[in-house]
Amino acid sequence: MSDRPAPLADPHLLFDPAAGRRDIVILGSTGSIGTQAIDLALRNPDRFRVxxxxxxxxxxxxxxxxARRLRVNTVAVAREDAVPALKEALNVQYGASEPLPEILAGPDAATELAASECHTVLNGITGSIGLAPTLAALRAGRTLALANKESLIVGGPLVKALAKPGQIIPVDSEHAALFQALAAGTRADVRKLVVTASGGPFRGRTRAELAEVTVADALAHPTWAMGPVITINSATLVNKGLEVIEAHLLYDIPFDRIEVVVHPQSYVHSMVEFSDGSTLAQATPPDMRGPIAIGLGWPERIPDAAPAFDWTKASTWEFFPLDTEAFPSVGLARHVGALGSTAPAVFNAANEECVEAFLAGRLPFTAIMDTVSAVVDEHGTPDAGTSLTVADVLEAETWARARAQEMAARAAVEARA
Incomplete structure (x- = not known):
């Protein structure tokens, strides 16, 4: 492994271990990651200023x-039509004599913020729209706390071309776990990465038993409270497939040395197996504030960032192999990850469209992955001899979304027949 390039995320290579209070920009502040990051910042004003x-x-x-609680300089919204309501809401929150924060609006507003003066950018945006802000933060030399896995999935070569060693700190619970476990050894010591999956609400069901599940069934995640898209991705295990690609890109470990294991309790967030046979696991009760604290504070740890285990109480931790027949998403993700170029972008975009169709009641649950697989097959093998560009990614996503919509509509008709 010593002749391989440096990974994007490496706990031994710190891009900027600045001491003192860090200025933070939070992208996606009203979502799950953003609100928990704000909670962490408000509890640690000596460490973070948003x-x-x-x-x-x-x-x-x-x-x-x-904005008022944090006294930020700038707020941004992607929807320009939201500006009047935002101004009204700010006037309600701020006193008559208090200066209001600057307002940016439009599809490029988050990208502009990502390049603004700060120490760390937390990208908590959901979806591949997070790619441009990710690239902007890296280009501006900011430390990137990355919760937006899609930007790495669809734009892996673009991100790798810009990121300096140690510039990215992962915020996904699985990748924050791997990041911490990797700190215990050298790259040459690593034999395998083991990514854990809760199994979602349908663990143990066969493919036939999944045919009639409802949207409500799929949204009932047993251990995590997340947004609807991520929750459905957890139910199909697409989320885990994306994390396998992400682990490959972040740590530069071959796909055949990245394993997925089902762990229903979601206590062990991932593991690293070393060459001497030992395995290091990172474990906490399910709570995203711990991974967020790693992303914002590393190499320092933030005291009481998240709850710890109560070791006076008995508990059982279980691990099961992945059922690849009922949940083919991880295998398909490995396939598109190995293809590279625009293939991961096609996989991700097609999945987003199919998830939207399922949530709207237009597509059966099992047809999500069937449709994504069909779109990936039709896309074929991308030309590996050309350099990937943002335009290539956008073009591939546009095509994949259109084809997924067409195929999903046909699948819905066939399901009703």
Whole structure:
């Protein structure tokens, strides 16, 4: 492994271990990651100062409240039509004599914030729209606390071309776990990465038993409270497939040395197996504030960032092999990850469209992966001899979304027949 390039995320290679209080920009502040990051910042004002916030624009009241509590310089919304409501909400939150924060609006607003003056950018945006802000933060030389896995999935070569060693700190619970476990050894010592999966709400069911599950069934995750798209991705295990690709890109470990194991309790967030046969596991009760604290504070640990285990109480931790027949998403993700180029972008975009169709009641649950697989097959093997560009990614995503919509509509008709 010593002749391999440096990984994007490496606990031994710190991009900027600056001491003192860090200025933070939070992208996706009204979402699950963003709200928990704000909670962490408010509890640690001596360590973090949030200077700017961005959100899609659907929850301007919450965004205005966050801006006032944090006294940020700038707020941004992706939806320009949300600006009047945001201004009104800010006027409600701020006193008559208090200066209001600057407002940025439009599809490029988060990208502009990502390049603004700060120490760390937390990218908590959901979906591949997070790619441009990720690239902007890296290009500007910011430390990137990355919760937006899609930007790495769809733009892996672009991200790798820009990121300096140690510049990215992963925030996904699985990759934050691997990041911490990897600190215990050298790259040459690593034999395998083991990514844990809760198994979602349908663990143990066969493919036939999944045919009639409802949206409500799929949204009932047993251990994590997440947004609807991520929750459905957990039910199909697409989320785990994306994490396998992400682990490959972050740590530069071949796909055949990245394993997925089902762990229903979600206590062990991932493991690293070393060459001497030992395995190091990172474990905490399910709570995203721990991984967020790693992303914002590393190499320092933030005291009481998240709850710890109560070792006076008995508990059982279980591990099961992945059922690849009922949940083919991980294998398909390995396939597109190995293909590289635009294949992961096609996989991700097709899945987003199919998840939307399922949530709207237009597509059966098992047809999500059937449709994604069909779109990936039709896309074929991308030309590996050309350099990937942002335009290539956008073009591939546009095609994949259109084909997924067409195929999903046909599958819905066939399901009703």
């Amino acid at each position: 200077t700017a916030l961005s959100a899609a624009g659907g929850r301007v009241g919450l965004l205005a409240e966050q």
